Each structure stands twice: as C-alpha cells, then as structure tokens.
Amino acid sequence: MLVRMPGPTDIQHQIETANGAMSEDLALWAASPGRVTLVSYLDDPPPYRKANCYLSSTGLAACLLLSALLTASCDEILGEDRTTGVTVAQAARQIQDEDGKVRIVYLWSSSCGECRTAMPSFVSLATRARDEGTTVLAFSTDDSGRAATAYLEEVGPVPFEPTRILPWRSGEFDAALSPLGIEIGATFGTPLVAVIDRDGEVLFQHEGRSGPASAAEWLDWIEERDR
Numbered sequence: 001m002l003v004r005m006p007g008p009t010d011i012q013h014q015i016e017t018a019n020g021a022m023s024e025d026l027a028l029w030a031a032s033p034g035r036v037t038l039v040s041y042l043d044d045p046p047p048y049r050k051a052n053c054y055l056s057s058t059g060l061a062a063c064l065l066l067s068a069l070l071t072a073s074c075d076e077i078l079g080e081d082r083t084t085g086v087t088v089a090q091a092a093r094q095i096q097d098e099d100g101k102v103r104i105v106y107l108w109s110s111s112c113g114e115c116r117t118a119m120p121s122f123v124s125l126a127t128r129a130r131d132e133g134t135t136v137l138a139f140s141t142d143d144s145g146r147a148a149t150a151y152l153e154e155v156g157p158v159p160f161e162p163t164r165i166l167p168w169r170s171g172e173f174d175a176a177l178s179p180l181g182i183e184i185g186a187t188f189g190t191p192l193v194a195v196i197d198r199d200g201e202v203l204f205q206h207e208g209r210s211g212p213a214s215a216a217e218w219l220d221w222i223e224e225r226d227r
Helices: 059-078 088-096 113-131 145-155 172-180 211-225
Strands: 002-005 011-014 025-032 035-041 049-054 084-086 103-108 135-140 163-165 192-196 202-207
Touching: 084 088, 088 135, 088 163, 088 172, 103 113, 103 211, 113 135, 113 145, 113 211, 192 211, 202 211
Parallel strands: 002 025, 084 163, 103 135, 135 163
Antiparallel strands: 002 011, 025 035, 035 049, 103 192, 192 202
C-alpha cells in the first residue's frame, strides 16, 4: 500500500497489514492546506472510492491520522478474506490427492492483467470441467486474500473453491510441483494452466491468457482418447 504525503520532500512510506503488503495503490495528496483526499485504485478506471478528510497541519499528527484512516478504509473497501490459505506443499498435496481423475490446475492473481483477461475463459472452462466430472484446482497467488476475494466477487459465482497460496520462499513452488510434472522453474508467470490426465501425466501446461482456451481442446482430446 503506497502512501504519498505531500510536503517539501514528498514523504513516502510503506504500510503493511497483518496479511502482508497490499498490492493495491492508495494515493494521498493535499487538495488544499489541511485537506487530504483519499482515492483507492482497486480497479480500472479509478477511482473506486473517494473520501475527504481534514487534518491538522502538524506533520506528525497528520501521519498518525492518515495511517489510521488507511487501515480502516482498506478493511472497508476490500471487505473480508473469504479465501482458504494453503502452503505450496499443501497445494501440491491437494493436486496429488485427486490421482485417478482428470485435473485442471490454475494459478492466477487479481493484480495480473493477463489473468483478468483470461478469467472469463477460465470460468467457462472450469464450469464445463466441473459438469463433466473433471477436478478444478485454482490457486490465487495474491499477497492479500481480501484482494483476491474482492476480485472474485466482481467476477461473480465461480465453479471452484477460492484458495490462495500463502507466502512462499524462492524455489519452493518448483520443489513442490515439479514432482507432479508441473514445471515452474525459478520464476513463473500467471496465469498458468496445466491439464493432468487420470494417470497423473501433465499433458498440457501454458503460461498466458490463451491457456484456458487451449486447455479446453486438451479436455476434448482426453475425452476422445478415453472413450
């Protein structure tokens, strides 16, 4: 959460919530002496919410009041965290526990532009997959569960359990998922989709917005092969 406090040196500092740093930018600036306007850029086009407040001209008092305002406003804007938090190892176990079934694994983030573009296609794919008995495992990589929840509420009802990967160490993703055939590497991009057949073989893996559409074709191929 970025806080801009106008002044001679344009003071900037980072505020972190109990769940970690928020990915959304909150900009604060003085519209007139003693007056501060809060605008939250939670989605395009901004602003999602605007509020005015009047503060003391004393710098320290303004700092304290702004911090309190941001904490309260963030909770009000983002609402509750309705995601289930899991570690990378727990996510890998969830995938492995579905052995014997066709599975779709999807990694996404509300702060990722390509994920937002791909989400309607993925929801369509996941709905079809669920109706056909395919297991859908979708994991958000958002730092904030509230941000992930707020975005999914924008999307509407989704045919998968809202689950979020808790903060992980470098290399932890690859160590957990590569034994399952999902190659992550040191870094990976989202959205990432993988299709796993009943034998546990990863038939398809793709990073990028076109992944869900291609995954649908692989479901067709599996269905034809297994007839």
